[in-house]
Amino acid sequence: MSAHGANGTGPHLRRGASFGDESYLIGRRQQLAEAKKMLRHSRLVTLTGVGGVGKTKLATGVADEVRRAFPDGDWLVELGALEDEGLLAQTVATGIGLRDQSARHPSDLLCDRLRDTRSLLVLDNCEHILDGCAALTDRLLRAAPRLRVLATSRQPLGVYGESVLSVPALAVPEPHRTLRPEAAAHYAAVRLFQRRAAEASPEFTLGPENLETVVRLCRRLDGIPLAIELAAAQLKTFTPQEILRRLDERLELSPDNTTADLPRHETLRASIDWSFDLCSPGEQRVWARTSVFAGSCGLDAVEAVCSGDGIPEESILDLVAGLVDKSVLIREEQGAEVRYRLLETIRQYGAERLAEAGQKPALQQRHRDWYRRLVDRAEAEWLSPRQETWLARLQSEHANLRTALEFCLSEPGQVQEGLDIAASLWFHWLCSGFLSEGRHWLGRALALAPQDTVARGKALWVDGWLSVLRGDTSSALPQLEECRALALRLRDTTTLVHAEQFLGGCALYEGDFRQAIGLLEKAVEGHRAAGDRNGLMTALYQLTVACAMSDDPRAADVGKECLDLCDEAHAPWSRSYALWALGLYRWRQGEPRHAAELLRDALKTRRVVGDGWGIALCLEALAWAAASAGEAEDGARLLGAAEVVGRSVGISQSGFQHLAAGHERTEIRLRTELGERRYTAAVRRGARMGRDRAAEWALYGSSAPASWPPREVAASQ
Structure with missing residues (x-):
């Protein structure tokens, strides 16, 4: 099964497909069987082990084999990029396809969605938000008696009834044992090296001339899959003998010693250090700089964020290609777009290197600035033929948008940028089903920036709008009244028009159509005078509904103006709402x-x-x-x-x-x-x-x- 939904909304697991190629499970037959047995008898199974040992691959392999036992759904939710534990429930809800349009907490929606289902939830990379994962998992298991949870973490969740399977390194041949190539290939570590080596260098074969070297190399790397894959990727440049010699130098071992006294995480660290050292200076910088991205990113983002300071933008493509060749960056195709990501262990290493170089704050700000520009461009082009394109793009960038917002709300002097980004994402929160999350970010930003500013005014009316759309008018009214008062103090007509529009929206959703029509008519005229097509479209839509529900014949003309505006802009999503409002009116008129x-x-x-x-x-x-x-x-x-x-x-x-x-x-x-x-x-x-x-x-x-x-x-x- 794929770990991502086709529309990019989050880390979905696609039912009916395959998790990945079978090479992911090299040497894991025993652990696969043990994990499947545990899942039959325990409702929570946690796969533990050091970074790079293959917990995620084993979990996806297990889920692929048992999915027939879960007819109501099976989902993979990747948590490695999640920084704000307060968004855990929202992330899981998005991962299983829930669109949060209500005033209820996402954990409540999760419980309702899973309550009567026989389903499997895979939570990947829980260790950095362990307490939150434990609490949410416990609640879901109590609410949904036929739910099973398979988690990966560097340590157990500590939930009652949890079964823990420690994922070991791959088997390696014993020291000083003479083996033939066909016998050595029975050891999983050697087999994985052989597979990845052939991918890196098609002419590579395991034979008498290199067998001893490959076996010693796998022992040096302690059978850790990620370390083996990084080493095998170097065969494009080095022979196995050169790789082993350089690794010995890195580990400070003589040819006759082993890594037995070296903790596995140190072995992995040394192998990643060595892979880093083998990169060109430009590749090293791009590796460290791409660690500021969460999840995946496109080449245009890498070029904008990672260039400069000695790296010309035109050289980024070649440097990215080099990191892909070295198995540092993972290349993925999402529809017509190619995106890149770092495995979590590799990303954490890059972040350390970036911090050591004293460049982390600057790169985080570059990252934020890029996504600020992206959001501004998307908002400006919202009422256009690119609506569906922008929806898909921002859904695929959701993890990076979170990271940009977290930076704004965590770093001194950046909160106004956070207000602007969170408010300008109104169409993303609305159309992609992130109403609760939108309010989460807006609430944090508004609390940190109480000063009277235009940015605060916009954040207030967007927050009020999201509350209205969640059916929570009691929360919306104070925000919108404050917004109107702030607009009057600032003499900001744009903010005032929006405040009155969504106060009209409150009246509409509460059934006070007369008040709604009066406020929305003023908003329509205000948006028209300002040339604000986004605002005009939404106000016309709301006014059409208000007139339709009160059998006001103006609904036909207002609705037609709304539809004409959407048709002129070739904006399909907005057009669908104009059509819905007109359909409502025609039904009310007995047609x-x-x-x-x-x-x-x-x-x-x-x-x-x-x-x-x-x-x-x-x-x-x-x-x-x-x-x-x-x-x-x-x-x-x-x-x-x-x-x-x-x-x-x-x-x-x-x-x-x-x-x-x-x-x-x-x-x-x-x-x-x-x-x-x-x-x-x-x-x-x-x-x-x-x-x-x-x-x-x-x-x-x-x-x-x-x-x-x-x-x-x-x-x-």
Whole structure:
């Protein structure tokens, strides 16, 4: 199975695929069997061992072999790049496909999602947030009796009932033993070296002329897989004899000694030191500098952040290629983009080198500056044909955005930058399902920067907006009132217009349509006068909904203006919301079939971008339209699907208070027309479809392909 979802939203494990090539499990047959046996008898199994010993590869191999026993899901959540333990539950929720659109804590959503499932959760690299991992794992296991957790850590989690498997180094031949090549290859360490050596240098073969050297080399490296792979990568430049001699010099050993008295972590450290020394000065600098990235990064980011101070930007590509050849950087293809990452042990080493050189703060600031520019560019281009591209890009950069924000909120004098970045990411928090996390960062930044600034004003209205969208108007109102007061003090009309717009949004979601219309009309005029197309689009959308729900005929013209604006900008995601609002209005006007056409058009885009919240709202409104059109069975089925999809993102079955009346009216009508038994059966059929199958059925009915969802969409669940 792949460790990443196709849409880049997080460290998902793709069901139905393969974890990786079988070479990952060289020499691990016994540990594989032991771990599988432990999982049958224990609900928490932790694989422990030194860095570089292969815990992650073993865990993914185990999960691949047992996944048939977990029909409700299996997910890998990589935690190595997570710096803020407060985001642990959010990270795991994202990893299993939960989009956080509610005011509930992510751990509560996790418990609800996993409660009745037979599923497997793999938590990788827990050691740096051990207490948080232990607490969350304990809670999930208590809430979900059929859940199993497989963790990797340098030490046990310490949770009651935990089974611990210590992952040993790979087997190496005993000293002074004479072996033939075919016999030596039975030892896992030699076999791994042989495999990786052939990849680095295709002409390499294990034979009598180099067998003793390779065996001694594997013993020198104490059978640690990462150390062996780094050494084998050097065969592009050195012979096995040269590698062994240089390693002996690094370990300060004579040819007749072994590393028996050297702790394994020191052996690994020495081998990484040696690999570092074999790099060119430019490669060494890029290795250290790329340690500021979290997760993976694109070449453009490496060029911007890691060049300078003696490294021309045009030389970065060759230096990156050299580090890939040396197995330092891992090259990965994500769709049409090539990205690079460091294994966690290698990244930590690079960070130490960067700190020793006194360059860490400067590189962290360069990293922050690059992502600040990226976010600014994305916000400026949001209402454009690049909406889906920007959504995917920021989802793939989510770990780096976190790192940039953490730097801003941890380093003196940087908090205003953090306010700006967190607020300018409003569309990422909204569209990618990170409402809770967005509020987390905004809350931290606002607490650290109480001064009256334009940046604070923007952060306040974005925080208020996210609260409104989570259905938490009680939290939103104080933020928006403060924002309005601050705008008046600063005489900042832009901030004032946004404050009034989202106060109107509060009124809308609380069902006070008259007040909402008054505030939103003012906001529309303010955005239009300022030439703010992003603000104008969202205000027009909200005004359309408010007019539709109050049967105000202006909804048609306002909705058309919103739709025309989105069409002119070729902005598909925004267009889908304009269509939804117009569909709602047509349903209210007694035109259910016209409404359904508009809603299905909106659903097509929501499905493509994996917008669980938007899909739930489309399914809900389509249920109302079906009921009004006399398609009672379909209406009940759609209500069941909307309920399940809505619950997966933490919203109620009616979405928000302003939609509650439509839901209740439709439910009463369907229960009356179908009778309780048929109604309940239809709702259950809809609930069993799941998000993507329900969306496809709503679009195409019985002609929807039975193989849905395709792999790339399923991965985003």
